[in-house]
Amino acid sequence: MSEVAQHPIRFLLSDMDGTLLLPDHSLSQRTIDAVRALREAGVLFSLATGRPPKAMLQAIEALGVDLPTAAFNGGTIVNPDGSLLVAHYLPATAALIALALFADQPDIEVWVFSGGDWLVKDPSGPMVPREQYGLGYPPVSVDSFEPFLARIDKIVAASSNAELLVELEARLLPLVEGQAQVSRSQPVYLDVTAMRANKGDALATLAGFLGVPLQQTAAMGDGGNDPAMFHRAGLSIAMGQAEEEVRRQADVVTGANTEDGAALAIERYILPR
Template identity: 90%
Template sequence: MSEPVRFLLSDMDGTLLLPDHSLSQRTIDAVRSLREAGVLFSLATGRPPKAMLQTIEALGVDLPTAAFNGGTIVHPDGSFLVAHYLPATAALTTLALFADQPDVEVWVFSGGDWLVKDPNGPMVPREQHGLGYPPVVVESFEPYLLRIDKIVAASNNTELLIELEAQLLPKVDDQAQVSRSQPVYLDVTAMKANKGEALATLAAFLGVPLQQTAAMGDGGNDPAMFHVAGLSIAMGQAEEAVKRQADVVTGTNAEDGAAQAIERYILKR
């Protein structure tokens, strides 16, 4: 690709963030250098909007950002550029499939809240650390069916999540996106809530042609934007199936691979 990159859209967890969810100084400096070079920069993540605020502030992001894999694209003032909710029928199908699984914790994100039935699930502390706020305990997800941003099946049984992904896909075909954002999380969002749509929407909003965009990520929800971007960058620790869909592979997130990629593939161009 010979076109200069004018806009980089990056994943957060497993990409910009270290394994402990913090930002390294090298990454902060690399993003600052991008902006000084006139390259636009934003974030696309499976996280909810309020779980992005700390990173947005630390990196000085002043553009709309994509939460819930692109389900909501949020302006810096908190207003929405885009909001795509999961259709209630797809939500019911998903919840019914996940409900019978003993190894799976089911989380629903709605209206800014992280909803759980069991606050003592083994995966809850990890998510709470990553998000920076606790869940809201509910008896039923039914009252929220019309405004669900994302449903997550969380489990350390990664093989089971692969099976559930295969079972759910045909049931919600054309209604929902199903992808493992990390090996332990299976995300279900609206059909248009994917990072590819988010990249296209943001590029159009910013007036940047797609061939002058770059996308960087590590999870099963990132190839959607790899296929849209002019340049796609996979992290070193990504699964092979993710790496194969990227133009280039950088170091792992523990090695500041995102900063390496910015320095090598974007700033050097």
Template identity: 85%
Template sequence: MSEVTNRNIRFLLSDMDGTLLLPDHSLSQRTIDAVRALREAGILFSLATGRPPKAMLQQIEALGVDVPTAAFNGGTIVNPDGSLLIAHYLPATAALTALSLFADLPDVEVWVFSGGDWLVKDAHGPMVPREQHGLGYPPVVVDSYEPYLERIDKIVATSENTELLVELEARLLPKVEGQAQVSRSQPVYLDVTAMQANKGDALKTLAAYLGVGLTQTAAIGDGGNDPAMFQVAGLSIAMGQAEEAVRRQADVVTAANSEDGVAQAIERYILP
């Protein structure tokens, strides 16, 4: 354990939902204080999430994040004020493949994120209230996703039937190999994004922008889209409630998000 705690970490990249945020999507005071202590120690802090940029602004302000952040699993890199630095869109062919596979499945809702908007065909879907609570804004109802094919940031298949999402992930991956990333950001969310939209590439981009070597970076997360940054970070930390497949890819495991696991990890592994 001393090898972990003695690393000279200069930059921490954190997932949001299931990691930084409590189960009700709020920030605990202990987490806010821990991030403040990081910044006071001269350690940089940023966010990498499947969320769209405008669903990060409240947390950016609350935490005092003053460096670029990664939205859409790294597909979009934005400044703290929300202005765009980099955007990678899902190829139209991959988008059509995913939408075709997900279409008309009774247990699955399909959402598209494009141009800052959350697009749905049914505003009354059972998963919509959960997402609206997390994002902080409502969806835009559309009749078709076809007009948005050239500028899709992310497609989400969501369902309480987590076994079905695992099956859909396995079926979609070979169909879009080399064209798109497919991962479950949470057990109930299956995300489809551009190939460049992964948190590993986001960590590399942000570290280079900030002038920090990868060996001096740390990454913390809980979802199936987080091991991509675990593989490149100098120190990788999994949340206690993460699936075993995620936990075993991290260097260390902290407490669950319901127990301020991020704050505990900062205090134990990162702060001098």
């Protein structure tokens, strides 16, 4: 902390679910006010999430975000007008490996995100209502994922069996090494994205676009896909409810998302600078 504390923070990149958002996917007024105070102080602010771009729109509007945002863990960076700044698609070979591994698991629901759509083979899966509530739109039912292999943004293995997802993560990583990123964005979701589709590269891309040195950036998050940006940022902030593996990779730990931990971090670690 002593070294990073020498640098004022000029840009904060924050995760959404489990960080800015409450468990019901809403924003507290304290969080909205903290982000407004941040922007009024001249600190740039944007979002990096595993969500698709159109599932970010409500938060973007509520928080007044007017910079490019990173969706699909950084695989897609979208300008405020909706145009693409960056797009990294999952290689078809890695997609087929992941889909084959997940297909053999009876407790796993497999989702594919492609071309703005959330694709499922079974729209009645038990995890679908949770995701639909969070995204704000329904899935598209398909018979096969193969027609979409050329343009997959993200594959998700979803399950209430969090231990199984930990096991699958360990099994899949060596199979797609050098081809894809594999991380648990939430305990019940295992994400597979392109190698460049990670929040660390997203932070570096956005900081370069904005002309901000990395040592003057901050990153805040709670999931297994967030340490990638922790390792690149000048200041990294983990949420209080994050798993120990995530918390220990951050410079500081704030309160849980249920305790307005994101607002607390902005007030305590960024605005005073």
